[in-house]
Amino acid sequence: MTKSDEEVLRVEDLHKRYGDHAVLRGVSLTLTRGEAKVVMGSSGTGKSTLLRCINHLSPPDAGRVLLEGQPLTPATLNAMRRHIAFVFQDFNLFTHLKVIDNVRLGQRRILKRSKAAATERAMQELERVGLADRAHYYPAQLSGGQQQRASIARALAMDPKVILFDEPTSALDPELTGEVVTVMKQLASEGMTMLVVSHEVGFARTAADEIVFMDGGTIVEQGPPSTLFANPAHERTRAFLKVITHQESA
Amino acid sequence: MEFLDFAGEHLPFILEGVPVTLGLWILAISFGFVFGLVLAWCRIYAPTPLYLLATGYIEIFRGTPMLVQMFFIYLGLPEVGIVLDPFTSAVVAIGLNTSAYQAEYFRAALLSVPQGQMQAARAMGMGQTQALIHVILPQALRRVLPQWSNEAILELKFTSIAFAIGVSEITARAEQVGYRTFEFFDVFLLVALVYLVLTGVVAEVLQWVERRVHVPGVTTTGAAAG
Structure with a gap:
């Protein structure tokens, strides 16, 4: 605060x-x-x-x-x-992408970060929300709470x-x-x-x-x-x- | 045994038409794939004039026989100065026809992707086209693959209509053998078997692709189990 x-x-x-x-x-x-x-x-x-x-x-x-x-x-x-990051009620993780790619997509395509930089940052944010060990899972393989934490990591990686x-x-x-x-x-x-x-x-x-x-x-x-x-x-x-x-x- | 002898003698001649059949097929479904996507995009996202144009196109090409379309292209268009060789005419006819069907499958698949996916992409700052390419299409194409495979296999069989304008694909070659030998029973049984092998191989390849691109939560697990 x-x-x-x-x-x-x-x-x-x-x-x-x-x-x-x-x-x-x-x-x-x-x-x-x-x-x-x-x-x-x-x-x-x-x-x-x-x-x-x-x-x-x-x-x-x-x-x-x-x-x-x-x-x-x-x-x-x-x-x-x-x-302005947005965290949705029903997460809206990109279902075709693994958790790490969800966190990388905006960094790569919008912020134009290099793959290495995007990966490093994605892992940091997944670490922060306690999901580093789920980086290579698909959203459908996660619980709702994990999906929402992943979507928060996706938001954070954009430096909003x-x-x-x-x-x-x-x-x-x-x-x-x-x-x-x-x-x-x-x-x-x-x-x-x-x-x-x-x-x-x-x-x-x-x-x-x-x-x-x-x-x-x-x-x-x-x-x-x-x-x-x-x-x-x-x-x-x-x-x-x-x-x-x-x-x-x- | 008689059939095997017959096959041994005439199969090589028929098989020489396989590259033509496969060439027709690959060019036509690839054209149909690209143009079908454009049509589906017009039906969902484009302003009204394009929407109406795409809708009219789809109705016309689904509502008339492919053979008539092909004759129109090969025999009719020269009257207005557009002359295409038989192979090109067949590719264009089959391609235009399948694009109308593929467009409807693509449209349904694009609409089946939950709205939240587009919203999440737009909310992070993607434009609509960017969101379509990176988020919506990869999901829609996975979902459409089973129907698309059906369509692709149908079209492989439809390449046989090209014989009617003199393209030397496998049905045309079978017919030639028939008139040379008068063994119509054997020759059309033989060419039917050739088609069966081709469609079987294509079906296997497409199922392999389905398994390869399967993602839990996007496509059903049926493909993964197969």
């Missing part, structure tokens, strides 16, 4: 609608370097849409996203996405300025979430800038610098976990926290 005041990601007034349904209704937030922010809220409140709009996987209808002051535009999109996590543990069996949360906590403590959509209360409490609570397509409340968990100002936040902290203790 080595925070600085240097702004990495700025999201300005994002709007997104699908048909008649306004999913995002003016969301703004900033991430400073080294900051870990967790976005919470009940399902259907636009959390995942927010992440997808940030890297323009779903282009926002209105609003801006700036990375280190540079706006994402259709022209700059591919060049800027390499700095920020990582977006879209419910990284939601597709996992409960006994497998721990290994992924451990890796994420370690990243947060090492100063990785991250924006995490997750219901992992354990991660939010111990690793997040700030919790953002969303409801109905807007941010209703944000603050440090100590404040937000102990003393939520908003009724919706209280109701939501009651449900998820209850689940945690169950």
Whole structure:
């Protein structure tokens, strides 16, 4: 949690609608370097849409996203996405590639690293997430938790300025979430800038610098976990926290 | 024994047509492979005019007989100044025809790759074409291989239509032997056996390729067990 005041990601007034349904209704937030922010809220409140709009996987209808002051535009999109890693709920490892090639592909094809450099870096990142011994397995031969850790290694190898996590543990069996949360906590403590959509209360409490609570397509409340968990100002936040902290203790 | 004597005498002449048959086949399915991919791409990713063009092409070539297409190319096109020799005409006819079928297999295979794969590739900064080449195609081609193998073997047999415009492939040579000897029973039995051996070998090779490129989670384990 080595925070600085240097702004990495700025999201300005994002709007997104699908048909008649306004999913995002003016969301703004900033991430400073080294900051870990967790976005919470009940399902259907636009959390995942927010992440997808940030890297323009779903282009926002209105609003801006700036990375280190540079706006994402259709022209700059591919060049800027390499700095914004995305970790998916269902991993989306490239199924035809071994774990090590998953971690090498972006390095080779996008960052144009040499094969030796990409391999060395891939092994470092796999080591970091505890999967060095699975480097030559195919994704289908791994457990969900291992696949998600591999996808985090794939993200890290790109030297991202920020990582977006879209419910990284939601597709996992409960006994497998721990290994992924451990890796994420370690990243947060090492100063990785991250924006995490997750219901992992354990991660939010111990690793997040700030919790953002969303409801109905807007941010209703944000603050440090100590404040937000102990003393939520908003009724919706209280109701939501009651449900998820209850689940945690169950 | 009589058949064996007959085979011993006439098989070499028929086998001289094997390079022609295989040449027709390899050129036609390779052409069909490349053009089929282009057509499939048009059907999924291209703007509407290209989509309509590709769709029309596929419907026309799947809806008319290959023999008619070949006669049109060999006998009809000279009237508008396009003169192709028999071998080239046959390659073009079979190639154009198979490309329409291959396009539909490729399209289905491309669409069968989960959307998350494209999203993950785009999210790391790949352009659409780059993602297609490095992520989508390698999976789609693995998945399409069993159907593609069927198509390839079908086309190997379809090369026999080239005899109708005088290409000296194995069916044409068998027919010549037939009219020379009047042993039609023996000669067509013989040439059928030659086709059987060719398709058998090709099927084995393609199954070997399937096993070689098998990846758990992309293709089913049936190929690996074989």
